[in-house]
Amino acid sequence: EAGVAQSPRYKIIEKRQSVAFWCNPISGHATLYWYQQILGQGPKLLIQFQNNGVVDDSQLPKDRFSAERLKGVDSTLKIQPAKLEDSAVYLCASSLNPTSGETQYFGPGTRLLVL
Amino acid sequence: RKEVEQDPGPFNVPEGATVAFNCTYSNSASQSFFWYRQDCRKEPKLLMSVYSSGNEDGRFTAQLNRASQYISLLIRDSKLSDSATYLCVVNMRGTSYGKLTFGQGTILTVHP
Numbered sequence: 532e533a534g535v536a537q538s539p540r541y542k543i544i545e546k547r548q549s550v551a552f553w554c555n556p557i558s559g560h561a562t563l564y565w566y567q568q569i570l571g572q573g574p575k576l577l578i579q580f581q582n583n584g585v586v587d588d589s590q591l592p593k594d595r596f597s598a599e600r601l602k603g604v605d606s607t608l609k610i611q612p613a614k615l616e617d618s619a620v621y622l623c624a625s626s627l628n629p630t631s632g633e634t635q636y637f638g639p640g641t642r643l644l645v646l
Numbered sequence: 647r648k649e650v651e652q653d654p655g656p657f658n659v660p661e662g663a664t665v666a667f668n669c670t671y672s673n674s675a676s677q678s679f680f681w682y683r684q685d686c687r688k689e690p691k692l693l694m695s696v697y698s699s700g701n702e703d704g705r706f707t708a709q710l711n712r713a714s715q716y717i718s719l720l721i722r723d724s725k726l727s728d729s730a731t732y733l734c735v736v737n738m739r740g741t742s743y744g745k746l747t748f749g750q751g752t753i754l755t756v757h758p
Contacts, residue, residue, distance in 0.1 A: 571750070572751075573733050573750050574733075576745060576746070576747075579745065587745060622690075635746060637689035639688070
């Protein structure tokens with residue numbers, strides 16, 4: 532079974548530029564998550580989709596971050612404009628059924644460096 | 647206070663040693679608990695779920711104390727391949743939509 536796919540794997544941009552990340556979850560997984568992991572910290576949830584609807588975006592900096600999952604499958608996360616503190620790994624994860632015991636499967640992440 | 651707190655370590659142990667990690671969580675309504683493992687520059691992967699009765703998977707034993715809001719992971723007979731960051735993870739939302747909150751992670755290095 533194919534895992535969660537993400538692209539690009541690495542991105543270097545200058546501050547105030549914009550950037551977009553793409554995620555393709557495991558086939559059939561209704562729930563998709565975007566996490567931000569800053570060096571030395573655990574992943575922090577940015578946004579959670581159930582199919583193409585947003586379940587939780589309480590920790591998404593909405594002045595600069597946006598995400599969509601238009602057809603309930605692939606998702607994109609955008610940052611515009613980027614700040615230095617956005618340097619992090621952006622992880623996408625998916626799960627089949629987000630019950631309390633359901634495992635989340637993570638993609639390899641996109642490493643973003645903002646200069 | 648952080649929602650999920652872990653000692654970041656690092657823990658440096660020799661092969662064959664037994665090592666234990668602890669984690670506390672702040673929300674008493676938390677529903678489920680996990681340990682994830684993250685290798686250097688890799689994504690987190692589920693190591694094991696944590697059940698109230700305690701559970702074991704080979705050399706790994708996880709325990710939960712709901713009264714103290716405390717979770718532990720014990721690794722026996724450490725191997726070089728156990729070197730990784732161990733993330734304590736709590737499902738903070740008791741609805742049908744699980745929300746995982748991750749601790750900072752505890753770094754383990756097993757040396758020859």
